[in-house]
Amino acid sequence: MTLFAFVLLFTATVLAYLLNLRAARALRAGGARLHSLGGFHGGFAALVTLLPALVFLLAWLLLKEPAITVLLLRTLPEAEIAGLGTGERQLIISEIRTIAGGRIFGSPAEWKIEAADRLLAMRRTADYLMIALTALLAGGSMVIARRRVTPDFRARQGTEGILHGLMAFCATVAIFVTLGIVASLLFETIRFFQMVPVTDFLFGTNWEPQIPIREDQIAAEGAFGWIPVFLGTLVITVVALFIAVPVGLMSAVYLHEFASRRFRAAAKPVLEILAGVPTVVYGFFAILVVAPALRALGDMLAIPIAPNTALAAGGVMGIMLIPFISSFADDALGAVPRSLRDGALALGATPAETMTRVLFPAAIPGIVGGVLLAVSRAIGETMIVVMAAGLMAKMTLNPLDSVTTVTVQIVTLLIGDTAFDNPKTLAAFALGMMLFIVTLLINILALRIVRRYREIYD
Amino acid sequence: MNDMRMTERARLMQDIKISARDVNVYYGATRAINDVSIDIRDKTVTAFIGPSGCGKSTFLRCFNRMNDTIESARVTGTIELDGRDIHAPDLDPVQLRARVGMVFQKPNPFPKSIYDNVAYGPKIHGLAASKADLDDIVERALRRAALWDESKDRLTASGTSLSGGQQQRLCIARAIATEPEVLLMDEPASALDPIATAQIEELIDELKENYCVVIVTHSMQQAARVSQRTAFFHLGDLVEYGDTGQIFTNPKNERTESYITGRIG
Ligand SMILES: Nc1ncnc2c1ncn2[C@@H]1O[C@H](COP(=O)(O)OP(=O)(O)O)[C@@H](O)[C@H]1O
Ligand SMILES: [Mg+2]
Numbered sequence: 001m002t003l004f005a006f007v008l009l010f011t012a013t014v015l016a017y018l019l020n021l022r023a024a025r026a027l028r029a030g031g032a033r034l035h036s037l038g039g040f041h042g043g044f045a046a047l048v049t050l051l052p053a054l055v056f057l058l059a060w061l062l063l064k065e066p067a068i069t070v071l072l073l074r075t076l077p078e079a080e081i082a083g084l085g086t087g088e089r090q091l092i093i094s095e096i097r098t099i100a101g102g103r104i105f106g107s108p109a110e111w112k113i114e115a116a117d118r119l120l121a122m123r124r125t126a127d128y129l130m131i132a133l134t135a136l137l138a139g140g141s142m143v144i145a146r147r148r149v150t151p152d153f154r155a156r157q158g159t160e161g162i163l164h165g166l167m168a169f170c171a172t173v174a175i176f177v178t179l180g181i182v183a184s185l186l187f188e189t190i191r192f193f194q195m196v197p198v199t200d201f202l203f204g205t206n207w208e209p210q211i212p213i214r215e216d217q218i219a220a221e222g223a224f225g226w227i228p229v230f231l232g233t234l235v236i237t238v239v240a241l242f243i244a245v246p247v248g249l250m251s252a253v254y255l256h257e258f259a260s261r262r263f264r265a266a267a268k269p270v271l272e273i274l275a276g277v278p279t280v281v282y283g284f285f286a287i288l289v290v291a292p293a294l295r296a297l298g299d300m301l302a303i304p305i306a307p308n309t310a311l312a313a314g315g316v317m318g319i320m321l322i323p324f325i326s327s328f329a330d331d332a333l334g335a336v337p338r339s340l341r342d343g344a345l346a347l348g349a350t351p352a353e354t355m356t357r358v359l360f361p362a363a364i365p366g367i368v369g370g371v372l373l374a375v376s377r378a379i380g381e382t383m384i385v386v387m388a389a390g391l392m393a394k395m396t397l398n399p400l401d402s403v404t405t406v407t408v409q410i411v412t413l414l415i416g417d418t419a420f421d422n423p424k425t426l427a428a429f430a431l432g433m434m435l436f437i438v439t440l441l442i443n444i445l446a447l448r449i450v451r452r453y454r455e456i457y458d
Numbered sequence: 459m460n461d462m463r464m465t466e467r468a469r470l471m472q473d474i475k476i477s478a479r480d481v482n483v484y485y486g487a488t489r490a491i492n493d494v495s496i497d498i499r500d501k502t503v504t505a506f507i508g509p510s511g512c513g514k515s516t517f518l519r520c521f522n523r524m525n526d527t528i529e530s531a532r533v534t535g536t537i538e539l540d541g542r543d544i545h546a547p548d549l550d551p552v553q554l555r556a557r558v559g560m561v562f563q564k565p566n567p568f569p570k571s572i573y574d575n576v577a578y579g580p581k582i583h584g585l586a587a588s589k590a591d592l593d594d595i596v597e598r599a600l601r602r603a604a605l606w607d608e609s610k611d612r613l614t615a616s617g618t619s620l621s622g623g624q625q626q627r628l629c630i631a632r633a634i635a636t637e638p639e640v641l642l643m644d645e646p647a648s649a650l651d652p653i654a655t656a657q658i659e660e661l662i663d664e665l666k667e668n669y670c671v672v673i674v675t676h677s678m679q680q681a682a683r684v685s686q687r688t689a690f691f692h693l694g695d696l697v698e699y700g701d702t703g704q705i706f707t708n709p710k711n712e713r714t715e716s717y718i719t720g721r722i723g
Contacts, residue, residue, distance in 0.1 A: 337566070339564055340566055340569075342527070343566040343632075345527055345555065346524060346560035347579040347632065347633070348555040349552070357578065357582070
């Protein structure tokens with residue numbers, strides 16, 4: 001039935017288009033000078049026919065079941081449901097739904113079977129109503145649109161106006177979704193801070209997110225100081241950047257300026273493949289290759305190295321970021337005008353001097369922007385650290401130690417049995433909020449730098 | 459008698475700064491310059507004129523081997539600077555470019571301070587023994603480029619913050635700061651307004667006291683105003699080369715005359 005409604009609607013749309021197109025052509029053939037071409041009249045009619053009915057249809061589909069449920073509850077025998085709570089009523093409704101769906105377990109009460117029949121009848125009525133209303137709406141819009149085919153009607157602007165509206169709607173969807181996400185995060189964070197003082201969270205140096213299982217449990221008081229967790233993120237990010245920035249920049253400089261065309265043609269796709277590797281695979285690489293190798297090295301040098309080192313996780317994350325930084329730097333170097341390069345070469349600078357003294361400095365703002373974006377990616381990266389970093393929060397800056405990160409803690413707090421009314425679970429949202437704020441600030445900074453840089457040339 | 463001829467020849471030889479023989483330039487398979495031979499005199503302004511796309515810039519770039527930086531370009535023939543082949547294997551193109559400076563059509567100051575723009579060449583070539591020395595070189599170059607008075611109070615300002623005409627004079631200062639012997643200028647005033655153009659032209663006139671200047675221009679008036687010798691190019695050929703006065707008043711070649719009088723171009 002739903003499918004039929006959609007087919008109906010699209011047929012009406014096409015029909016409206018053709019009708020208005022023909023009407024406009026007829027006017028033209030009759031010698032009138034039209035303001036807009038026939039296609040615009042057709043397009044206008046199609047949009048006017050499609051949009052209201054489509055919105056109606058989607059809204060109907062969304063609201064149909066809830067409305068029917070409300071109506072169905074009213075028809076249930078008073079005696080059976082009197083005094084029941086919402087949860088129990090829900091249970092009854094879903095049982096009736098199951099019966100209506102033809103799956104009967106055991107022998108349900110007679111009144112439930114009757115209710116199931118009523119449910120089916122209601123659904124059928126709703127479907128007929130939906131098709132009738134859709135047809136009415138589409139037909140009505142069609143007539144209205146058809147009436148407007150006159151030589152003076154500005155169908156061209158009309159069509160554009162509707163399309164503008166559509167685009168504005170799509171643009172705001174993203175904004176509203178973002179706002180919604182932030183709002184939900186904020187809401188849970190506030191609930192967390194009602195249970196744990198903000199200062200404890202922001203300045204605490206102890207992270208032990210437990211809650212008492214029994215009232216009288218000893219030593220059950222959890223500690224929610226986010227500093228050690230954030231330190232872990234920081235250590236891993238720094239390690240990652242130590243690898244990604246030099247390697248990424250050097251490879252960009254080499255590929256952009258010095259590599260032969262053949263080498264470039266071979267190396268660029270490889271970098272792109274590196275950028276396309278799923279982070280899970282990097283995680284495997286970290287625990288199966290890098291971590292054991294580091295430990296073997298540590299044994300050889302007699303340095304104690306933890307099994308889950310920040311070095312392994314950060315190092316692999318650095319490899320992941322190489323193509324990111326390299327492609328950013330490549331773009332930044334490409335945006336430096338060729339005339340600067342020629343100018344430096346014509347002064348008798350070698351290609352290397354041209355790169356280090358002119359091209360690279362000119363590209364630095366763009367490169368810094370790219371590095372900052374890489375930082376915010378490193379901070380938010382989850383899979384690699386879940387697999388390769390540790391779980392214990394420690395106040396340490398030693399990359400050979402095992403650390404945990406904000407993202408790892410969020411994952412572990414939310415995995416398994418969770419109840420959304422205790423600080424242990426809500427702490428995940430507070431951590432998420434902090435992560436959001438930090439990466440937001442970094443991104444704003446990065447975008448500002450990148451934008452300022454764009455203004456220098458052209 | 460014999461002696462006199464010898465000294466006369468020696469004088470002429472000394473006068474010729476650049477000598478090109480049978481130069482061809484190819485971009486991939488297409489030939490942009492056809493068998494051009496030319497002798498360019500020292501302490502003279504030589505103008506290259508001709509319709510757009512005839513190869514003036516391409517030929518100019520041969521003199522400092524900037525065509526090497528264009529991947530598809532290939533140059534054949536011999537070009538001598540002071541009698542030395544610039545394509546000789548033992549000659550370093552980087553060194554060559556320090557001796558043959560170039561000013562481009564669009565001003566291209568580096569995004570550095572005015573001071574650093576001018577000091578760039580002397581620094582990489584090690585021309586200054588000390589900071590004071592470098593200051594001195596920068597000041598002299600800026601003075602010769604007639605930019606000192608406008609810029610002496612803001613040497614640390616970015617070169618890109620200057621006006622178009624000032625930027626082009628900065629580029630000229632940057633080029634002469636490396637003490638080149640030859641100055642190549644590819645339509646140096648075409649992006650500038652008339653006042654800035656007049657300043658640049660005046661500057662070129664002064665520069666010929668010390669340098670061999672080769673200027674590409676699309677403006678015949680400009681060629682007539684600033685140059686002593688003019689070469690007319692058409693479709694990659696050097697059609698006519700002679701004293702500027704003669705080229706403009708009494709061209710020997712039909713094509714030159716057509717161009718001068720505005721029938722081709
Ligand atoms: N980098 C290049 N690659 C290929 N062809 C070029 C290149 N530069 C110039 N040409 C061609 O060479 C010819 C001469 O160009 P150019 O020297 O710029 O002429 P002009 O400076 O006299 O206007 C033109 O036909 C042009 O299309
Ligand atoms: Mg040119």
